[in-house]
């Protein structure tokens with residue numbers, strides 16, 4: 001039941017009139033109507049009606065008459081009229097985003113609250129005793145402030161705060177909710193420069209301000225806005241995309257058309273063609289190295305040829321830049337939107353902030369800015385009409401008195417002061433006009449550029465930025481779609497008539513910090529949700545990969561891709577020997593495992609004492625013996641002519657990454673976690689599984705998507721180091737071991 005509120009009734013109206021009107025005018029049945037409460041004093045009545053009938057009654061009765069009296073009628077709670085499944089979706093994701101938001105805020109706030117300022121500085125997440133100085137404007141006239149130590153010539157403390165981070169500035173009260181936030185755009189040993197969206201409060205120029213790494217709340221607000229659109233779609237596009245999301249409507253195809261494309265393999269062509277023929281939605285699953293980005297760019301190019309306006313997004317700035325680089329190389333009219341500091345330097349010329357600098361209207365606005373600054377200088381010569389001087393006179397009154405050429409004081413203000421204030425006010429009026437003109441010229445320039453572009457390239461979150469608010473697109477294409485949470489991907493999804501999502505649900509899902517949010521569904525990407533419904537009719541799989549030797553690919557193909565994945569001829573047989581890699585034929589284990597003829601290797605520590613360790617208070621693990629094995633392998637490989645840049649070490653746990661890093665002497669060998677390596681590749685990868693215990697506990701190695709990512713980063717050689725007696729108690733790892741024993745090299749240390 002839904003409660004409807006009828007307003008405007010008078011004393012003559014009783015329950016019978018209401019029921020009668022509902023039956024006669026709205027076709028209701030008396031069974032559909034429940035309790036009726038009339039409040040004569042408030043001239044209102046509350047009536048319970050069946051949910052299905054409520055919209056019909058509102059439509060028929062609002063501004064209609066009951067018992068000859070005109071009434072208004074609406075739902076007591078408008079959300080009650082929305083379908084349960086829509087409200088449930090909205091409520092669920094609203095709560096999950098809220099949990100995530102609070103977790104991020106709490107983490108920072110807790111640390112700010114419980115750590116002393118010095119301790120937080122020592123952790124690298126705060127800088128103390130600073131002093132801000134105006135440093136002009138940059139990028140679209142965002143005010144810039146440069147912070148240095150308040151002690152002249154003193155270096156800043158070591159910090160993890162880097163350009164692109166969001167920081168909060170405070171003076172004595174780091175938890176005050178009105179503290180301004182800004183983006184770091186430059187950092188040197190002596191200074192850190194922050195761009196603000198609007199003029200920051202004056203206190204930041206005091207001595208002794210503090211700068212803290214903080215949360216980017218805008219991201220969360222944009223996700224909330226996208227969710228609001230699910231509940232209240234503002235147009236047909238949002239409504240139809242919402243219905244597809246919730247499986248209330250099928251996406252459909254347009255009529256067939258011929259497409260001539262070269263240089264793409266069969267599965268790519270298929271995906272491109274289907275994507276172009278899809279009316280509202282298409283999903284492309286691209287296993288590692290299968291040309292997802294290249295396929296996306298071809299779709300965009302074809303769509304633009306057909307006159308479409310395209311929004312191209314991904315979750316991370318790096319992935320957006322990858323798209324941008326290819327799009328720009330294909331001579332498309334593309335604009336990158338986002339803070340230039342977060343855009344790769346090579347590609348900054350494509351950012352809106354740079355392109356706008358050449359626009360006629362923007363140049364005009366710049367000239368006006370010069371003129372306005374002259375006016376501001378002039379204004380300084382006059383008395384500012386503060387309360388003390390104006391004594392309650394309004395601007396207009398001051399101007400009127402000045403015109404009268406007064407000879408006497410007014411309210412104790414001398415005629416000279418009145419005249420000065422009037423001059424100040426007149427100049428201010430001119431300045432305001434100039435600024436209005438400047439703003440409208442700048443807005444016009446930005447709008448013209450965005451309207452004229454074929455492709456707008458930005459992150460999922462920034463697709464929700466204000467400057468794109470009124471833009472609608474024919475197509476939005478979301479790369480890396482399995483790494484974005486649903487509320488983030490909904491932002492570009494809801495902005496276009498059609499959306500193509502490209503990703504791989506067999507690789508790592510989005511990062512979610514709040515455990516409850518993760519457990520309740522925030523880790524399930526939009527791609528993963530949609531492919532469950534639309535896999536058969538509206539998705540394609542890319543089947544040829546251009547990265548790995550076929551034996552490196554083999555296990556992943558069998559286990560994660562139903563054996564559909566094939567290695568392109570150009571890579572299928574690539575080994576380390578093609579890189580001029582040579583070994584002396586020694587029988588030590590590193591040499592044996594580095595032999596080019598074995599692309600896939602398992603070094604088993606089960607008979608060694610190679611136990612994992614975990615430090616109190618840490619939920620991470622390291623394994624010093626495995627680390628030593630890894631370092632031996634590195635040493636040998638580099639002595640045998642492999643380059644440091646060609647090798648990476650991936651460890652399953654952060655503590656192991658840190659441990660290996662501490663003992664590694666090769667600066668350019670990258671050592672990192674699986675999660676950090678998603679989307680990357682190297683000629684050779686050494687993987688340290690870390691877990692080795694009596695309880696066969698393998699922790700988050702149980703998420704097999706992590707295993708899939710780890711196994712698919714190497715082009716020519718993949719060495720797996722681990723304790724089979726712990727990890728191979730799990731079926732997949734046992735199968736992996738069997739696979740390597742059969743088609744690679746297995747060695748018991």
Ligand SMILES: Nc1ncnc2c1ncn2[C@@H]1O[C@H](COP(=O)(O)OP(=O)(O)OP(=O)(O)O)[C@@H](O)[C@H]1O
Pocket residue numbers: 263264265268286287288289290291292293294295546547679680
């Ligand atoms: N049809 C093709 N013919 C030849 N090379 C191709 C083809 N398709 C893709 N490639 C190559 O494969 C490599 C991987 O392509 P791309 O970066 O687009 O893949 P991806 O699926 O996005 O990779 P990742 O899994 O790392 O995200 C690139 O070097 C690309 O040039």
